[in-house]
Amino acid sequence: MTALIIEDEIPAGKRLEKLLNQKGFTVLTILVSVKKAFKWLQENNHPEFVFIDIKLRDGNSFQLLEKFQITSKIIVTTAYDDFALKAFEHNAIDYLLKPIDEKKLDKMIGKLNKFQGNQEFKLDNFTEIKYKNSFLIPIGNLLKKIENHDITTFFSEDNASFLTTNQGRILPVNYSLEKLEQEVDPNIFFRISRKYLINRNYIRKVYTKNQISISIENHEEELKVSRLRMKNFLEWYKK
Structure with a gap:
């Protein structure tokens, strides 16, 4: 697997x-400017992947993408x-915010493996993540086991996290939404915004006027997909 890094912050690139x-x-x-990247891509075979920062020493990397046909898969x-x-x-096939979280990088690689279904994209050093199938939720003096297939959404509110069930119950869960996003199967659950993580099996309707909105079973209000996540949501939903 070959990759090119276009990044002007040397420690981040390393x-x-x-x-x-x-x-x-x-x-x-590792290339640190638009000028050097343009020259290198003109003179060399393109790698399979290009990891590219937006703001570089001599300009914006969109200048490069607009002027030059890069055959690599692009990760911003x-x-x-x-x-x-x-x-x-x-x-771009993905968008990673710096400082790059290794687990999110693993998740991106996992998505590539699933989307491609091709041995060419299998990475020997990528360890398959085992996802949680259920959660133990305290209810009074009891612990109740809630299976993933009964969960319609996870959401955050007032610095706490909750899950909603297909019976309309709202229960506290002792995980942040960031942690939940890593723990549950990405084929089933998707983080549509800072507030919501949804189960695809309970999506009833998707509206695409101006902004993507979703109707979820047992939810009175439609849930909006953040603009940052719209393209990834559509790729996930069409699978």
Whole structure:
């Protein structure tokens, strides 16, 4: 697996290179500017993946993407979350916020493996994650086991997390939404916003006027997909 890193923050570039090497990638080089990236891509065969920051020393990497046809799969790595839609317009396959979380990098690699279903994209050093199938929820003096297939959503409110069941119950859960996103099967659950993680099996309708909204079983209000997550949601939902 070959990769190119376009990143002007040297420590961030070196850290990403180390993570990628650990996961079976061969990082060809790290480039720190639009000018150097343009020259390198003109003179070399393109790698399978390009990890590219948005703001570089001599400009914006969208200048590069607009002027040059990159045949690699593009993963945007940036400290800013307001370039997501533009990144996806340039066919980025993922958008990782810096500092890059290794678990989110693993998750991206896992998605590639699932989407491609092809041995070419299997990474020997990627360890399959085992996802939780149920949660033990305290109810009075009892612990009740709630199976994933009975959970319609997880959501956060007032610095606490809750789950909703297919019977309309709302129960506290002792995990942050960030932790839950890592613990549950991404084929079944998707984080649509900072507040909600939803179960695909309880989606009743998806509305796409102006912004994506979702009707969930036993939920009175429609849930909105954040603009940052819209393209990933549509890719996930159509599987």
